[in-house]
Amino acid sequence: MKINVSRQSVYLLALSIFLLIFVFVFSFAILIPEGKEYRKQRMQLRKESIELREYNDFRDETFHMLKNLQSENRHIIMAFDNTFKVEKFQQKYKEYFSALKLTKLSKIKDENDFSLYEVNSTSKIDSPVSFYNFLEALNKSNWIISIEFPINFTRENDLISSSFTMKVHKINKMVKPKE
DSSP, X not given: OOOOOOHHHHHHHHHHHHHHHHHHHHIIIIIHHHHHXXXXXXXXXXXXXXXXXXXXXXXXXXXXXXXXXXXXXXXXXXXXXXXXXXXXXXXXXXXXXXXXXXXXXEEEEEETTEEEEEEEEEEEESOHHHHHHHHHHHHTSSSEEEEEEEEEEEXXXXXXXXXXXXXXXXXXXXXXXXX
16 A cells, blocks of 8 residues: 655655754753743842832931931031131120120030030129020020030129030031041
8 A cells, every 4th residue: 555645745744843843842952941040030030129129118218217307407407507606606695694705715626527616605694594594595596506514603792603615516518528
């Protein structure tokens, strides 16, 4: 018995077998190993995306916290930039004292990127209440000033003489950025 198959069918069958073998070899040699690698990289990308989202949330939260602190403490931040002038200080706070005299002492060593000036002041007040009112007003001033202890009070007739030391803090403009 003789099988009658045309030459075209044999070529088509051979080409089909070749393409089938090619698809299997391509699948097992390239697609499946690359698919495993793709899944690993996809999982790694998901982990990194989650981590990136967490860092972005932290950055946004920190940024909003910074902006809130800057807006709440704008007065204090601006106070560091103001230069201390004895005449302006005396004019602003003379209402709390009968007489106010400031003498500038030597410049103290710079601490932590700030310039500190020590100012020794002598004043005559009529009651300790006016001194406490002065301290309250000093907290709202345009400068960052700390009153140093001891504060000496001595009675002279109807007035109280006080002597204390103030430190005026100011940011150095010439500070080099830390790297």
